[in-house]
Amino acid sequence: MKITQCGHSAVLVEVADRRLLIDPGNFSDGWHGLTDLDAVLVTHQHPDHIDPEHAPALLAANPEAQLWVEPSVLENVELPQGKGIAADSQVTVSGVTIAAVGGTHAVIHRDIPVVGNVGLVISAPGEPTLFHPGDSLAAVPKGVDVLALPAHGPWAAMKEHVDFARAVGAPTGFLIHHGLLNERGYSLSYNRIGEMSPTELLDLRHGNPYEF
Structure with missing residues (x-):
């Protein structure tokens, strides 16, 4: 498995x-111009996870790619194609299994409506298993080898991120959802979570493929 953080x-x-x-999403641009994709996966409808401006061009450049999204994305984001993947279901893309877990986004504030969110567990025979939770720390699937761990969000505190990493127990991982952090904030999350959880964190912000 090779992973490139975009x-x-x-x-x-x-x-x-x-x-x-x-x-x-629209907090990142490392994915602009990607081709030869087999699938595009979206955990939830927020624009920092699905960019309504640039995603259509991505899909047009990858006409053979399957688009699997948390179901409410289809109702809230204008996309030229796509199918819903609900929590506790799974799909297969040419031998790669994508299982959806969770179901709801973490609470930002009691006055802000909660939207859908699916964490994605990606696996294939003989390969490590990756877990990308989107914006929720509620689901803790078993057998995760590589954890894409949110570093920061208006919906969680560091103590929750540490406990989430401990609960998943993946041997390796890397931080995601860091678009609102400066270098000091990233370093704080990276060092503290790394010290207090069993997961060895890697810094993949360089944007180069890393083989797990």
Whole structure:
């Protein structure tokens, strides 16, 4: 499995000779211009996870790519194609299994409506298993080898991120959802979570493929 971080929560996963892009949002642009994608996956409807301005061009440049999104995305974001993947269901893209877990976004504030969110567990025979939770720390799937761990959000505190990393127990991982952090904030999350959880964190902000 090769993983390329494309900024914020956007992650390119190359596994079993397939290329899957997760959460091409408007806090990142490293995914602009990507081609030869087999699937585009979206955890929820917020624009930092699905960019309504640039996503249509991405899909047009990848006409053979399957688009699987949390179901409410289809109702709230104008996209030329796509199918819903609900929590507790799974789909297969040419031998790669994508399982959806969770179901709801973390609470930002009691006065802000909660939207849908699916964490995505990506696996293939003989490959590591990746978990990208989107914007929720509620679901804790078993057997995760690589954790895409949110570094920061208006919906969580560091103590929750530490406990989430401990609960998942993945041996390796990297931070996502860091688009609102400066270098000091990123370093704080990276060092503290790394010290207090069993997960060895890698800094993949360089944007180069890393093989797990």
